[in-house]
Amino acid sequence: NSLRPSLWPYLIAFFAYLGSYWLVFSVEIIMGSFIPVFGYKISKYLIGNKMAKILAFLMIFEPYSILLSFLLYSETPFTFFFLISIYFLVRYFEKNSLFYIVWSGVFLGLAVLIKPTVQYFPFIIPLYFALAYFGKDFKRRILHSLVYSLVIIAIISPWLYRNYNYFGKIDMTVQPVFNLYVYLVPT
Numbered sequence: 001n002s003l004r005p006s007l008w009p010y011l012i013a014f015f016a017y018l019g020s021y022w023l024v025f026s027v028e029i030i031m032g033s034f035i036p037v038f039g040y041k042i043s044k045y046l047i048g049n050k051m052a053k054i055l056a057f058l059m060i061f062e063p064y065s066i067l068l069s070f071l072l073y074s075e076t077p078f079t080f081f082f083l084i085s086i087y088f089l090v091r092y093f094e095k096n097s098l099f100y101i102v103w104s105g106v107f108l109g110l111a112v113l114i115k116p117t118v119q120y121f122p123f124i125i126p127l128y129f130a131l132a133y134f135g136k137d138f139k140r141r142i143l144h145s146l147v148y149s150l151v152i153i154a155i156i157s158p159w160l161y162r163n164y165n166y167f168g169k170i171d172m173t174v175q176p177v178f179n180l181y182v183y184l185v186p187t
Contacts, residue, residue: 005112005113005114005116005156006113007110008074008114008115012072015027031069031076032068032076032080034080035059035065035076035080036057036059038080039056039083040053040059042083042086074115075115078111078114078115081107081110081111081114082111082118084107085108085111086104088107089104092104098147101144101145101148102147105148106151108152109152109154109155109156112152113156119156122153125145126142126148126149128145129145130145
């Protein structure tokens, strides 16, 4: 399929092969259950413990997330992997360890392979590091941000190579062209 990256259908097939579709739904429900946990951990760093608890409580009962935990749409696994990536990025800001930035890149690469809506993070994060840490520990932070970007690119590069071979473009998806065609041609 030229419109979507393939990680989520491969995961569905893998879990269905291991057990059945009940296993697939169970894994998706477990992923959906961890989304409020990671939301709490991230928001605790950003807005404090009290507000983070309120946010996590609201995330538990958010109807759209509950609905998507029972459907085989890509939103739940994408959100799961994306929040893990952000969690490791927040941990990196706390601990300043290369370990956390590498794992953040791994999980963001997996999130991009599920849904490419955050495919520009490998470029945005180094830019943020360059602006935020200009003058203090600059070289180290830039090096870490480049490692982050290279990890993501290494994870998504097989998909980029595949799209280049099949469609002649190094791109995550042909979605932008498809959207223009769908919206402009009928008019």
